[in-house]
Amino acid sequence: MLTVISAERDCARLEIKMRVLKLLLLGSTAAITSCVMARAADLPSRKAAPIEYLRICDSYDSSFFYIPGTNTCLRIGGTIIAEEQLYSVSYRMANTIFGQPNGVVAAKGGYTPSVLQYGNPTNAPISTFQGVGRLELDARTATEFGALRTFLRLESVYGTEGNAATGSLSGGANFAGGNYNNNTAFFATTRETTILNKGFIQFGGLTAGRAQSFFDFYADAINWEMLRGSNATAGLFAYTQAFGKGLSATFSIEDSTSRRDYIGSTLGSFDYGSAMGAPGFGTAYASVPDGARIPELVANLRWDQEWGAIQLSGAAHRLRTSLYAKDATLVNPTAYAFPVAASEDFGFALQLGTRFDLNNIASNVFPTGDKLWIQAAYEEGATGYIMGNNLNFNGGPVNANIFYGYGNGGVKAANGWNYRPYDCIWTAASLGHCDKSRGWAALVAFKHYWTSTISSGFYGSYMGLRYSAAALADTGGGVGAVNTDEFRAATNLVWTPVKNFDVGSEVMYVRANHLNRPVGLVADPWLVASGLPSWKGVNGVFEGRIRAQRSF
Numbered sequence: 001m002l003t004v005i006s007a008e009r010d011c012a013r014l015e016i017k018m019r020v021l022k023l024l025l026l027g028s029t030a031a032i033t034s035c036v037m038a039r040a041a042d043l044p045s046r047k048a049a050p051i052e053y054l055r056i057c058d059s060y061d062s063s064f065f066y067i068p069g070t071n072t073c074l075r076i077g078g079t080i081i082a083e084e085q086l087y088s089v090s091y092r093m094a095n096t097i098f099g100q101p102n103g104v105v106a107a108k109g110g111y112t113p114s115v116l117q118y119g120n121p122t123n124a125p126i127s128t129f130q131g132v133g134r135l136e137l138d139a140r141t142a143t144e145f146g147a148l149r150t151f152l153r154l155e156s157v158y159g160t161e162g163n164a165a166t167g168s169l170s171g172g173a174n175f176a177g178g179n180y181n182n183n184t185a186f187f188a189t190t191r192e193t194t195i196l197n198k199g200f201i202q203f204g205g206l207t208a209g210r211a212q213s214f215f216d217f218y219a220d221a222i223n224w225e226m227l228r229g230s231n232a233t234a235g236l237f238a239y240t241q242a243f244g245k246g247l248s249a250t251f252s253i254e255d256s257t258s259r260r261d262y263i264g265s266t267l268g269s270f271d272y273g274s275a276m277g278a279p280g281f282g283t284a285y286a287s288v289p290d291g292a293r294i295p296e297l298v299a300n301l302r303w304d305q306e307w308g309a310i311q312l313s314g315a316a317h318r319l320r321t322s323l324y325a326k327d328a329t330l331v332n333p334t335a336y337a338f339p340v341a342a343s344e345d346f347g348f349a350l351q352l353g354t355r356f357d358l359n360n361i362a363s364n365v366f367p368t369g370d371k372l373w374i375q376a377a378y379e380e381g382a383t384g385y386i387m388g389n390n391l392n393f394n395g396g397p398v399n400a401n402i403f404y405g406y407g408n409g410g411v412k413a414a415n416g417w418n419y420r421p422y423d424c425i426w427t428a429a430s431l432g433h434c435d436k437s438r439g440w441a442a443l444v445a446f447k448h449y450w451t452s453t454i455s456s457g458f459y460g461s462y463m464g465l466r467y468s469a470a471a472l473a474d475t476g477g478g479v480g481a482v483n484t485d486e487f488r489a490a491t492n493l494v495w496t497p498v499k500n501f502d503v504g505s506e507v508m509y510v511r512a513n514h515l516n517r518p519v520g521l522v523a524d525p526w527l528v529a530s531g532l533p534s535w536k537g538v539n540g541v542f543e544g545r546i547r548a549q550r551s552f
Helices: 002-041 469-473 524-529
Strands: 072-087 127-143 146-160 190-203 206-212 229-231 233-244 247-254 262-265 283-289 296-305 308-327 341-357 371-380 387-389 422-426 438-449 454-466 484-498 501-514 538-551
Touching: 229 341, 229 371, 229 438, 233 296, 262 283, 283 422, 308 422, 341 422
Parallel strands: 229 387, 262 422
Antiparallel strands: 072 127, 072 538, 127 146, 146 190, 190 206, 206 233, 233 247, 247 296, 283 308, 296 308, 308 341, 341 371, 371 438, 438 454, 454 484, 484 501, 501 538
8 A cells, every 4th residue: 555655656756847847948948039039130131022923914815924023915925837748840940041141042043051950850859848936925015005016926947948048058069969960950958047037016006027018918828838929028117097897008118128029131142153243242131120219118908897808909119120231252251340221110019809707607507717718919010919928938039049038838830941930021122121020810718617626728829920022022132031820729638636736738739831932942852952851831740748736
């Protein structure tokens, strides 16, 4: 009994000791904490920075957000495109043969092209690849005068024959893909280039920068390979006035180099020996475009309605050119310093386009997204308004590469006897001015949705180029021009399994019909005897491609 009582007393004493120890520990901790806090109070301090989260910009759509610390809304987007392209190919005769002086005409009765103007089909690529990376920034700020918008689109292209007019790599002569004996033969070098596709400011009715020409309407809306018509990116200053109820008008001054085309000359030499005493012969006359003095003057009148839209466009194109004499007896003629003639004139272009939003017209027949475009254009001395996409490597008139820009497209329509589009051609019958060309282009394009994720495009274009009787007759001793009709017909099939992601294919047929054999070209037997193909007035080529495209 005593043992139990003693044990209970020991437990009680232990419990008291534990409580005392706990109080001592708590007191020590409190004292230490007080000291630390007292010393910390003597140190400098700052308030925590407030956290600012990205906010959706409801003024536009959910893809815009406010740039932190500003009242500017920004959208970041882009696109990746991968394409494999296939072509049917044959030989190619250079487009420098027609409407050109072409030096001394041989006694055999006409001009014989050089082998350097012939491309062997063995060197022609039938398979090419293009990869495109696109970055877009769209910044908008609400002001008391309306929205202030800044838009930027950069594109970097890697692929076969991708090219830019500035900083481009040279052709087959310097790469293993070329023909060592022929600098103008087909080549297939892989290249990379980056361009400013768009970059402009909009404020009220003002648009300034590098933007889509206000002459344009359809502008290759659903096709991948280009159609003829107008689809130009240009430096511009424009003002748009909205009148209400969908009616608007725009006046724009635009960079003339984006529309400039070739200048021709049929002033060459007959056989030098027999014409030595004749005035004007023994000399070739080359023509060049002169420097720009005024920009392109562009205007449109547009009406947008629920059923679609209609637009009438017009443009004035300043045509300045000079004619220079060359010694036709030399292999590499030396141009004289001063022109023997100069011409200043205006070309012009007109275009009418309409778009029908078919679902809004007959919703019981056409599903959402079905559209139909019809467009026609006419030009005199301004072929750049009907030639197509001016960012397309194989499609237009700037530099030897035709249109500047990137090579994302460009069907190989250069098969067979190729041709050049001329704004005007100098002739012996019209010395003193340059004979302007005439041309027209028309297109139809239809977009149809088979299901919500499968769609097709059906489209085609027609283009005609005509030159003066003097340019065709070639009374100046060079090689005359050729009148040409070109037809394009194509379709594509696109699967969109996820929004903004497309996988599809396209097939296009291009046919060029030359309506006359060029005067001054040597007869076929002499062509064949020289190892060249005989004249062929009809050239046709197929183009096919598969594409994967993801936008964000």
